[in-house]
Amino acid sequence: MDYKERIERAKAVLDSAEYLVIGGGAGISDAAGLHFSGKRFTDNFRPFIERYDFEDLYTSSFYSFKTEEERWAYWAKHISLNRYETPATELYLDLFKLAKRKNYFVITTNVDHQFYKAGFPAEKIFAVQGDYGFFQCAKGCHNKLYYNEDIVKEMIAQTADCKIPAELVPKCPVCDGLMEVNLRKDNYFVQDEAWYAASDCYTAFVQAIVDKRVVFLELGVGFNTPGIIRFPFEQMTYQNPNATLIRVNSHHPQGAKENIRQTISFSEDMAKMLAAL
Numbered sequence: 001m002d003y004k005e006r007i008e009r010a011k012a013v014l015d016s017a018e019y020l021v022i023g024g025g026a027g028i029s030d031a032a033g034l035h036f037s038g039k040r041f042t043d044n045f046r047p048f049i050e051r052y053d054f055e056d057l058y059t060s061s062f063y064s065f066k067t068e069e070e071r072w073a074y075w076a077k078h079i080s081l082n083r084y085e086t087p088a089t090e091l092y093l094d095l096f097k098l099a100k101r102k103n104y105f106v107i108t109t110n111v112d113h114q115f116y117k118a119g120f121p122a123e124k125i126f127a128v129q130g131d132y133g134f135f136q137c138a139k140g141c142h143n144k145l146y147y148n149e150d151i152v153k154e155m156i157a158q159t160a161d162c163k164i165p166a167e168l169v170p171k172c173p174v175c176d177g178l179m180e181v182n183l184r185k186d187n188y189f190v191q192d193e194a195w196y197a198a199s200d201c202y203t204a205f206v207q208a209i210v211d212k213r214v215v216f217l218e219l220g221v222g223f224n225t226p227g228i229i230r231f232p233f234e235q236m237t238y239q240n241p242n243a244t245l246i247r248v249n250s251h252h253p254q255g256a257k258e259n260i261r262q263t264i265s266f267s268e269d270m271a272k273m274l275a276a277l
């Protein structure tokens with residue numbers, strides 16, 4: 001099917017759908033302009049690139065820093081750029097306009113807060129993998145998250161020679177150990193009460209629509225963590241003859257064999273495609 005036909009078909013299923021489940025992966029924020037490489041990276045991380053030979057913002061986030069002072073200088077800038085300096089982007093705003101017409105829920109692996117910034121209410125979002133805006137105990141010794149905007153800004157203000165002063169290194173208020181950004185990367189990821197509440201809301205939402213006219217709108221979800229959005233969306237579509245999966249993915253747009261007829265795939269530009277819907 002050519003692009004125009006797929007857009008028309010996607011519009012038609014969206015118009016007639018009673019429910020909309022949006023799945024947001026890394027590809028949506030990239031399409032929205034939050035690039036992890038190229039000019040956005042080199043403009044903002046020049047001192048770190050010169051010091052550590054960083055190639056992009058993805059690989060640099062796995063770098064093993066020698067000291068906490070260096071680690072937090074880098075992470076403060078990483079968090080600040082992606083969480084505090086970047087406002088809601090056009091693409092997410094367009095998506096919110098589209099979602100508002102429906103009874104919807106969002107599940108996302110993104111940690112950049114863009115859904116919230118664009119106007120999606122917190123009670124309709126399940127951000128599975130965490131949020132740049134919070135610190136947690138690095139060993140997960142207790143179940144609480146700490147909003148980090150002020151401390152991050154202070155770290156940046158006091159960064160010199162790619163280091164923060166020792167007295168700004170965050171410490172766990174319970175065990176006095178190291179702190180971490182609340183991103184799922186090991187078994188110590190903290191899921192607080194709000195996380196469990198969002199998880200329950202999402203589960204209740206998808207359980208209530210198993211036989212309803214539903215569109216699963218999957219945006220930029222690849223194979224990093226396909227078990228969170230991609231495979232469940234395929235499964236839930238397959239189990240419901242009234243469901244359609246709209247999959248937008250520049251690299252892996254194809255649907256699963258079992259429900260190819262219920263899948264509309266796009267590998268085209270996501271921003272343009274959403275604007276057309």
Ligand SMILES: [Zn+2]
Nearest residue numbers: 137141172175
């Ligand atoms: Zn602790």
